[in-house]
Amino acid sequence: MNLKYTIRDIALAPEGQRKIDWVIPRMQVLNRVRKEFEERLPFAGKKVVVCLHLEAKTAYLAQVIKAGGAEVTVVASNPLSTQDDVVAALVQGGIGAHAWYNATDEEYHHHLQLALNTEPDFIIDDGGDLVSTIHTTRPELLQKVKGGAEETTTGVLRLHSMARDRALKFPMIAVNDAQCKYLFDNRYGTGQSVWDGIMRTTNLVVAGKTAVVAGYGWCGKGVALRAKGLGARVIICEINPIKANEALMDGFEVMPMIEAAKYGDFFITVTGNKDIINKDHFVVMKSGAIMCNAGHFDVEVNVAQLKEISISERTVRTNITEYTLPKGQCLYLLAEGRLVNLAAGDGHPAEVMDMTFALQALSLEYVALNYDKLSPEVYQVNTQIDERVATLKLQSLGLSIDKLTKEQEAYLASWSSDES
Structure with a gap:
């Protein structure tokens, strides 16, 4: 049927x-x-x-x-x-x-x-x-x-x-x-909607805190840019040396996740890969750290490992789950590790x-x-x-731009010195 x-x-x-x-x-x-x-x-x-x-x-x-x-x-x-x-x-x-x-x-x-x-x-x-x-x-x-x-x-x-x-x-x-x-949706769309989802869900200030962004593709660039604009210290985690250099020259700190995990107040994964944040990172995070994912699938934060090492789990606010670790620190996961901008926002x-x-x-x-x-x-x-x-x-938007003249088109298309 x-x-x-x-x-x-x-x-x-x-x-x-x-x-x-x-x-x-x-x-x-x-x-x-x-x-x-x-x-x-x-x-x-x-x-x-x-x-x-x-x-x-x-x-x-x-x-x-x-x-x-x-x-x-x-x-x-x-x-x-x-x-x-x-x-x-x-x-x-x-x-x-x-x-x-x-x-x-x-x-x-x-x-x-x-x-x-x-x-x-x-x-x-x-x-x-x-x-x-x-x-x-x-x-x-x-x-x-x-x-x-x-x-x-x-x-x-x-x-x-x-x-x-x-x-x-x-x-x-x-x-x-x-x-x-990717220049607009991935960068500006993701940058704005991710922080909209985080802020409306947590109702916490971003300014003065440390945001760790995993992945510096176009989505990661947008998330980092908006974090900077909101007054956060931004750390980028990357596997690509070219993107890591780009992040550095854009004014951000760059380090491995195992190091960044010690400093982050907000963690946002934007890689498209699995296990970006796992038990090795959870145990060194400070109490109160907030984690979320902006990649398509809910595999970037290893929730199964987080549950495994936690001694308690409870919902403390809509779309926020609190996990208490054996040493007493409380970690918070938004929207079950799914796309935070859509699962906890309007996209x-x-x-x-x-x-x-x-x-x-x-x-x-x-x-x-x-x-x-x-x-x-x-x-x-x-x-x-x-x-x-x-x-x-x-x-x-009621905007227009310049157009090449025929002479300019000919100049750009020519390799002869006679056209220079």
């Missing part, structure tokens, strides 16, 4: 719709894309499954894809980031959904299966769980799915791994690697996600128009799409 939706409570729809209505006027690029989709109907007669963090901005992306003619079904990419009222609003608006807040691991994977029962033509994924599920448990869909787009760093890494092993069976666009994604600002989701929509259209020419590989976002989103963003 192909269920249209599996959600918590359809009666929550009015509140969810108010959230969606708030972000729509603040996503002007996506609004322009929607108008184009309504005219072109690039997904007419096609089915699309969207696996993302289900909150208001994502909901509007789903509505834009629907406006392009698609039959859309949404499913969560993270159990703690789902907002039940927003999902209810989507269902009321004619979009299928299988998700609810705080789903168990079993429920989460069951929802993925229910979404895939629609037999999608195209997908949008965040973290790679949807792609992985299709390839491992639903191989009969490999001939049906024509391609899709991936949202985040972790998912892109998984896709490249599949491609290297020749396991990937349909083309995927690495939206995360587009300049209009990135609408104006930033406007660019990312415009990239998603236009990249999915590119796949829909060209899938028969694309081999099962990982593709970068078309440069024209990347630059178009940037141009639309400037236009939505």
